[in-house]
Amino acid sequence: QLQLQQWGAGLLKPSETLSLTCAMSGGSFSGYYWTWIRQSPGKGLEWIGEITRTGNTNYNPSLKSRVTISIYTSKNQFSLNLRSVTAADTAVYYCARGVGSTGRYWFDSWGQGTLVTVSS
Amino acid sequence: EIVLTQSPATLSLSPGERATLSCRASQSVSSYLAWYQQKPGQAPRLLIYDASNRATGIPDRFSGSGSGTDFTLTISSLEPEDFAFYYCQQRSNWPPITFGQGTRLEIK
Numbered sequence: 001q002l003q004l005q006q007w008g009a010g011l012l013k014p015s016e017t018l019s020l021t022c023a024m025s026g027g028s029f030s031g032y033y034w035t036w037i038r039q040s041p042g043k044g045l046e047w048i049g050e051i052t053r054t055g056n057t058n059y060n061p062s063l064k065s066r067v068t069i070s071i072y073t074s075k076n077q078f079s080l081n082l083r084s085v086t087a088a089d090t091a092v093y094y095c096a097r098g099v100g101s102t103g104r105y106w107f108d109s110w111g112q113g114t115l116v117t118v119s120s
Numbered sequence: 121e122i123v124l125t126q127s128p129a130t131l132s133l134s135p136g137e138r139a140t141l142s143c144r145a146s147q148s149v150s151s152y153l154a155w156y157q158q159k160p161g162q163a164p165r166l167l168i169y170d171a172s173n174r175a176t177g178i179p180d181r182f183s184g185s186g187s188g189t190d191f192t193l194t195i196s197s198l199e200p201e202d203f204a205f206y207y208c209q210q211r212s213n214w215p216p217i218t219f220g221q222g223t224r225l226e227i228k
Contacts, residue, residue, distance in 0.1 A: 045164070045207055045219035060216040094163055104170055105211035106154035110163035 002027040004111035006095045008080075012118045018082040022095030022111055025076060029053040033098030034078045035107065036069060040091035050098055051078055085118045092116075122146050122213045124220035126206075132228040139195040141223045143186075143208035151187045152212045158205045158222075167206075168193065195225075203227050 008020035022034070036048040049059035051069045059067050063082070071078040082089060095111040123146040133139055143153065151171040156164035166175040168184035171191055181196045195202055208220040 044221045045209075047215075047217040047219070049215075058215050062216070096163075100169075100211070103150060103152040103212040105152065105217070106166055106169040106175075106209065107156075107164070108166050108169075108175065110165075113163050 002097060002109045004095050004097065004109055006093075006111035006114055008093075008114055008116070010115055010117060012085050012116065013120055014086050014118060015084055016118075018080070018085050018089065018093075018116055018118075020080045020093055020095070020114055020116075021077055022079070023075075023077045024097075027097075027109075029071070029073055029076070033105075034069075034071060035096045035098045036080045036093060037096055037107070038089075038091040038093045039113075043091075046091075048080065048082075048093075087118050090116065090118045121216060122149060122210055122218055124208050124210060124218055126208060126220035126223045128223060129221075130224045130226060132226050133198055134228045135198050135200055137198050139193075139198055139202070139225060141193040141195075141206055141225070143191040143193070143220050145189045145191075145210060147213065148188045149210040149212035152210060153184075153186070153191050154209045155184055155193045156207045156209065157202075158207065164207060198225075200227075 003025045006022040033050040035050040051057045051071045066083045068081045092113045094113050096107040097109040125144045127142045153171045155168040158164040172184045183194045206223045211217045
């Protein structure tokens with residue numbers, strides 16, 4: 001049974017960098033898309049981006065200039081860095097596993113979520 | 121970017137009743153739509169993928185239908201644990217992957 005366990009700082013000041021890590025256990029990195037999604041009251045669920053085992057990434061165009069997703073296969077972990085945060089980045093952040101390809105695609109496993117608050 | 125519009129925003133029903141939730145896409149997504157359930161304080165849970173396939177462990181009272189731009193999630197007879205938020209999601213035209221804004225299913 002795949003499990004995703006995530007962690008990271010929950011309180012940031014404006015202009016700082018958000019850093020979260022997700023550890024995968026009970027499965028394989030191969031053949032899936034390792035994804036970050038966030039949820040805020042104002043914008044609902046928002047896809048941030050994804051990475052494959054080989055390091056190929058895709059990002060939401062609205063966040064692309066500030067986002068880096070990395071993968072560490074030897075540690076079974078992947079991470080999210082979001083630079084220059086503002087209050088608008090306050091949200092619950094989830095890691096998830098994406099299954100499928102191109103059009104047919106879904107998220108079958110999710111981390112527990114991390115509330116990140118940006119406040120001065 | 122494909123916009124997914126869910127309706128109604130809130131649905132008030134009683135246990136035992138049938139629930140019908142809608143998701144409309146701004147352009148065709150073929151049959152490539154997924155549905156999720158989310159309860160307060162929890163991560164979303166996959167219910168349906170490819171518009172009509174139930175995910176592992178999902179009760180058969182949940183069913184999905186539709187193709188193109190119009191999709192429906194039906195719960196045939198509501199159980200108390202079904203009252204939650206429901207979201208649809210697509211990846212046919214990406215980036216970005218998009219979600220609907222959600223339907224809140226509440227107890228009447």
